[in-house]
Amino acid sequence: MTAWRRKTADEVYAPQEIEARLEDELPRWSFEDGWIRRKYKTSGWKGTLMVVNTVGHLAETAWHHPDLTVSYAFVTVKLVNHAAKGVTEKDFALAKKIEEVLMWQPGKEEGAVLEGTPDDPRFKYLKYD
Template identity: 70%
Template sequence: MTTPKDPLLDPSQIADRIARDLPAWHYEDGWIKRTYKTHGWKGTLMVINTVGHLAEAAWHHPDLTASYAWVEVRLTTHSAKGLTEKDLALARKIEEVVGWQPGLEGGALEGTPSDPRFAYVKHDR
């Protein structure tokens, strides 16, 4: 069974959506991209595993590049040869989960301690 090709987003739609929903991401060469800075290898692996879990659940897979203290996530819809709603939806979910800071919400979950031994992702906030 064939499925219809995902409609491509035009550059103005992409720019508007990134500015509104994904300000830490940028559009370049047919991809939306975001680099997550971490406090070291442990945090880098945790980001990679989180993105991997979300990608598998969504059945939409980003390209990843990683080093000791950073992970770059790149999204495009290969079958459509460009950006689609799938890319923006997965980027929003990745941003929500990787960027989650429960300590800022209050409640029972206090979040990661400020002690560098437990540091994880370097948050933009």
């Protein structure tokens, strides 16, 4: 049973609502220190830059800006609505879009005409969960 109710775009969710919502909708994300966050592992610097640029594009398009921690083989994305001073519907919406785009694997789709990257470490850039 869902332990949260959908709020308006700028209403802040309570910590227990955030935890329940993440469990329901974004199980690889966590709630820590007032932020929802996710660490994406990459295969190296090239993959890290691709993740950063993808997240940057999505965030700028949404006009909602995450904090990023960037290292050689990972990117941590942290979301909070700074104006509302907490986690809001905007954070969940952007997290879902980031997750959808970064975790997309075209070669795994039924009837896919796009192959996806070859199963070769030279071409992999993201470590899928």
